[in-house]
Amino acid sequence: MHTRMRTSRDERLALVREQENCGLTATAFCRERGIGYQNFLRWKRTLAEEEAPCGPAFVELAVQSAAPATVLIAELSFGEGIVLKIFTPSPRHP
Numbered sequence: 215m216h217t218r219m220r221t222s223r224d225e226r227l228a229l230v231r232e233q234e235n236c237g238l239t240a241t242a243f244c245r246e247r248g249i250g251y252q253n254f255l256r257w258k259r260t261l262a263e264e265e266a267p268c269g270p271a272f273v274e275l276a277v278q279s280a281a282p283a284t285v286l287i288a289e290l291s292f293g294e295g296i297v298l299k300i301f302t303p304s305p306r307h308p
Contacts, residue, residue, distance in 0.1 A: 226257040226261065227261055229247070229249070229254070229257070230254075230257055230258050230261055233254075240254060240255065240258075285301045285302055286299060286300075286301055287300050287301060287302045288300040
């Protein structure tokens with residue numbers, strides 16, 4: 215039987231991160247720490263939902279016409295220095 219343990223959000227986050235990094239399964243971690251397994255799973259789910267991006271799942275993109283010599287047709291920036299560039303083959307001149 216587990217005793218009731220009141221924890222703050224920061225304490226729950228620290229415990230979830232500790233379990234993720236310690237190599238123990240969630241079941242073993244909870245048993246070792248005296249934490250209710252179902253409560254621990256709820257903490258993980260709630261924290262994951264808080265961290266999930268809240269923007270739209272799909273974003274409509276528009277491609278602008280470019281000059282014939284331009285080979286870059288799209289550039290998507292995902293933040294943190296992540297950029298996806300889409301090119302079209304260079305036009306061939308006879």
